[in-house]
Amino acid sequence: MASISSRRLSKELKELNTECPAGIKLVEASNFDKWILGIEVLGDSLYKGESFLLKFTFDPGYPISAPAVQFVVDSEHEAPLHPHVYSNGHICASILGDAWSPVLSVSAVCITLQSMLASCKKKERPEGNDRYVRFAPENPKKTKFLYDDDTV
Amino acid sequence: MIMANVHDAEGVPDPTDFPKSIKGLRALDESLRCSICLEIFDAPMSLPCGHSFCSLCIRENILTRKECARCRKQADDFHLTKNAQLEEAALNWKIARPAVLDLITQLENAKAEAERYRARLxxxxxxxxxxxxxxxxxxxxxxxxxxxxxxxxxxxxxxxxxxxxxxxxxxxxxxxxxxxxxxxxxxxxxxxxxxxxxxxxxxxxxxxxxxxxxxxxxxxxxxxxxxxxxxxxxxxxxxxxxxxKPSAKSAWNSVFQSNSRTSSRDSSSKGKSSRSPSTTSTNERLPKVSYSVQKDKKIRDLLQEHGLSLNGTREQQIARHQHYVTLYNANLDRPPAQCKSTDELRRELRKWEDSLSVKKVEITDPKAYLRKNNDHFKAQVNALNERRRLEKKAANEGNKVVHIEASEMDESPHAKDNGTEQDDIVSDSEGEREIC
Structure with a gap:
């Protein structure tokens, strides 16, 4: 029997394959360590017509421990310009850190991030972006974010 | 269709096995599953908020966060109560599920046959x-x-x-x-x-x-x-x-028969345990240990008591013991017929530890590996050069010193403009709590 995390991920994968939520697309899932998903914001928003890639990295403790989620930043892709997204793709969202719950799933995270982008009122980088990006650890889970904006 | 490691994705039953056209079946399958592991409930336990999870799942979750995974209400393992009704429902559903799926395939086949026939007509x-x-x-x-x-x-x-x-x-x-x-x-x-x-x-x-x-x-x-x-x-x-028809009938029969069979077996095993409490009295829960105040020797003793391996660092030993206690206590929540032996629990513990150990990446072709990761290496070298340049610049300016210590970067990166003053990265974000 496969381990709990891979069993659970295979169920999630099956569901994503049968019915992906609108605006979310499975791009790469060749193993149970790292998945790439594409998201775009549907409807009227500041990100109309833009699409982004999200990288999910799972550890063996998933789903008890949160997946590491960040936007893919490479020669073709950029992180969305958003007050909670750093230019290296790291996302400051409580559900990816302290407020993670094992009942959340890959698609739930994608939907949350979609709504985070959709509700954005001003396209800007977070305060202290340059400083953070310069010293940020590679794994966003190692960053201690302080969540102080409950408006979004 | 993208598949992760086909061998793992195959044969993992989940609610999408049921066609959406049959009202409620998919939802029924979903509602008899633990929302943490997405498996059909194994020894379901309820919290005061009314949510239920597999005993092992919620116990593990409580080790990290003392809250209900669904509604985030405060919870601890002494809040957990056995949900016998749900357990019975889950056990019976496990038996009925394949029979129901079988029926659906039969009906679908019959329908397809009818379609073909109609086309011929x-x-x-x-x-x-x-x-x-x-x-x-x-x-x-x-x-x-x-x-x-x-x-x-x-x-x-x-x-x-x-x-x-x-x-x-x-x-x-x-x-x-x-x-x-x-x-x-x-x-x-x-x-x-x-x-x-x-x-x-x-x-x-x-x-x-x-x-x-x-x-x-x-x-x-x-x-x-x-x-x-x-x-x-x-x-x-x-x-x-x-x-x-006969096959459909027999499929339904098997649903009802197996139902009655389990319930009778259930009740008999329950009766047995209540008649002879002496057999269950040995199955007392293991107490939680405050590891931080224990000496190394005591932790080794604890492991030895349960026949567990003494390998690894103190942290690994603690994690091993803690996980064993969780496995053991969760096992007690199972109905007597499904309880596992301590040997089985130890095997599960080993499997868990194996899954935690970092997989070694074997590089069979170094040249190909270099080519593949060239961009990544280059980016790292560039980042380092850039960092050195900044350091030099700062040093040249004289009065401001930049510290870069990789080990400390996680929690307290030094602010370049404030010199020696340390401050945590403060960023604004929201708690998207409506998700629960």
């Missing part, structure tokens, strides 16, 4: 004279109609002898409810009420009429479509009906 239809409305009301065409309904209650396959006559009608009626023949309960009921679809009029309780004509009969103030017993339909059991 459409081809041959040109020769047959279409039945007019008048003819339909005529008693001579009624037998065909009746046969049609008896087929309706079982499946859609017609006997060949009347096929040409009813071809037209059938086309109309089949559009009625594409899912009607998916719901097995309806055909069971229909059969118990009427063998050949003749019912007593509910208005005058006197006239008999065919069930498919009951509305027309009532609309005509109980004058039309009165059933005359002389015109009994000739029983034409279509070949495929005969083939399909």
């Amino acid at each position: 459409e081809k041959g239809k040109g020769k047959a004279s279409p039945t007019s409305d008048a003819e339909e009301r005529d008693s001579s065409s009624r037998p065909a109609k009746r046969r049609r309904t008896s087929a309706d209650s079982g499946d859609d396959v017609q006997s060949t002898s009347t096929a040409h006559l009813v071809a037209e009608e059938e086309e109309d009626e089949e559009e009625d409810d594409p899912h009607a023949d998916y719901i097995p309960s309806s055909d069971v009921e229909e059969q118990s009420i009427q063998e050949d679809g003749v019912v007593v009029c509910p208005i005058n309780n006197k006239h008999k009429t065919h069930i498919s004509h009951i509305n027309a009969h009532i609309d005509s103030a109980c004058t039309a479509h009165i059933y005359r017993p002389g015109h009994r339909p000739t029983k034409h059991a279509p070949a495929s009906t005969a083939k399909m």
Whole structure:
């Protein structure tokens, strides 16, 4: 029997394959360590017509421990310009850190991030972006974010 | 379709096994699953907020966060209470599930067969004279109609002898409810009420009429479509009906039989345990340990007590013991028949530890590996150069010093502009708490 995390991920994968939520697309899932998903914001928003890639990295403790989620930043892709997204793709969202719950799933995270982008009122980088990006650890889970904006 | 490691994705049952067309089945499967592991409940435990999870899942979750995974209400393991009713439902569903899936495939096959048959009929239809409305009301065409309904209650396959006559009608009626023949309960009921679809009029309780004509009969103030017993339909059991029905019946039987079997077994095992409490008294829960105040030797003793490995660092030993206690206590929540032996628990513990150990990446072809990761290496070298340049610049400026210590970067990166002052990265974000 496969381990709990891979069993659970295979169920999630099956569901994503049968019915992906609108605006979310499975791009790469060749193993149970790292998945790439594409998201775009549907409807009227500041990100109309833009699409982004999200990288999910799972550890063996998933789903008890949160997946590491960040936007893919490479020669073709950029992180969305958003007050909670750093230019290296790291996302400051409580559900990816302290407020993670094992009942959340890959698609739930994608939907949350979609709504985070959709509700954005001003396209800007977070305060202290340059400083953070310069010293940020590679794994966003190692960053201690302080969540102080409950408006979004 | 993207598949992760096909061997793992295959054969993992999940709610999408059930077609959406059958109302509620998928949701039922979902609701009998733990929302943490997405498996059918194994020893479900309830929290005061009313949410239930597998004993092991919620215990592990409580080790990291003392809250309900669904609603985030504060929770601890002493809040957990056994949910015996849910456990029974889950156990029975585990048995019924394959039988129900089997039934669905059978019905789908029958439907596909009917489709193929209809397609064949459409081809041959040109020769047959279409039945007019008048003819339909005529008693001579009624037998065909009746046969049609008896087929309706079982499946859609017609006997060949009347096929040409009813071809037209059938086309109309089949559009009625594409899912009607998916719901097995309806055909069971229909059969118990009427063998050949003749019912007593509910208005005058006197006239008999065919069930498919009951509305027309009532609309005509109980004058039309009165059933005359002389015109009994000739029983034409279509070949495929005969083939399909017994197997469908046996599938349902297996559902009910296995149900009664488990419940009787359940009750007997429960009775047994209540009669002889001495056997369960040895199964006391393991207490939690405050590891931080224990000496290394004590932790080794704790491991030895349960026959666990003494390998690894103190942290690894603690994690091993903690996980074993969780496994052990969760095992006690299982019904006696499903309790695992301590040997099995130890095996599970080893499997868990193996899954935690970092997989070594084997590089078989170093050149290919270099090529593949060249971009990444380059980016790292560039980042380092950039960092060095900044450091030099800062040093040249004299009064401001930049510290870069990789180990400290995680929690307290030094602010370049403030020199030696340390401050955590403060960023604004929201707690998207509406997700629960």
